Amino acid sequence: MTGEQCSLFESGHRACGGCAAALAARTILDAAGRDTIVVSATGCMEVFSTPYPETAWNVPWIHSLFENNSAVASGISAALKKQGRKEKVIAIGGDGASFDIGMLCLSGAFERGHDFVYICYDNEAYMNTGIQRSGATPYDASTTTSPAGKCSTGNPRPKKDLPAILAAHGAPYVATATVAYLPDLKKKIRKALDTEGPCYVQVHAPCCTGWGFESEKTIAIARLAVETGLFVSYEMENGQVTRVKKVVRKPVEEYLKEQRRFRHLFRPQRNDAEIAKIQAIADRNAEKFAIDIVLKK
């Protein structure tokens, strides 16, 4: 642990108590340092950090639209290159801005190969507007646009694999990280900033309001996502997976039962068939990334 105080992302922002996105923002700036220009798409982070005329950012920060933060970051990066300047450019968007609305500009910026880092804080739905499902919402999560009920068990589609899509653009560095392991998150941000070309870091950021758990559980829930295999923390360099966080896997229900968005899988009665499908997703992740630690008997 470093023990230093973060001063680049200021207190007084309006995030809910226990917000993982706020924690991610200050950890990212801690890693990036003062010579950074941040572009934020519309979303929770933009709204809670910059209620006009105030701002929580102590670095140059610009708000784009929902869809074009990677285009704005491209422009800044090109201008800095022309002027021979060395500042780093970070574009930050939520999963709505990254997976859905900003996909076109994100793909364009990665294809053109601008030198910037795109960070997606992934809270798995549109939290800012009232918990609507996004392309990042996991299978069977109940949101306001995929409500669980008599005819539905929540979101019917699996989570989009955005890291793989961006790796397929030829990105030199793509990583997933989580607020459960902050030193690892910092290391990945640093590595992304030090790598030339378009890099992507996806930060798993549990949302106590949208997912339905107590604010002090944010990090515990993030840790469970990794420990159950539903979120895999890994690094990809030039399209190859080079590092994976290995775990002794727990059953997925330990993660699911802690959250209101999966409550319908346990009440009024346990839905074993659906829990088995989610377990199968975790098993596939485990196989694909070889995350299992085999204990010696």
Add this chain to the structure above:
Amino acid sequence: MALGLGCSSRPGTSRANRTGSWRTFRPVFLHDKCTKCGLCVSVCPEGCVVADSEGIPEPDYDYCKGCGLCAEECPAGAIEMQKEEK
């Protein structure tokens, strides 16, 4: 020609908003149990837990929202959440 578009604000001005008033529970740091590991400093979403020169952490109650993350994550059990008295 300079063209003025959009809004701008001075850096770090959110400090004017004292979010401590949101608190229902108050973290109380028990310094005799503290091992100075610094975890509470790094997990605070507000960035309002600061370690002094000897490494002993103390929260800034002007901004602490009382989320309880520091108390939950403290490996030494050195942070207690107590009901806020106002």
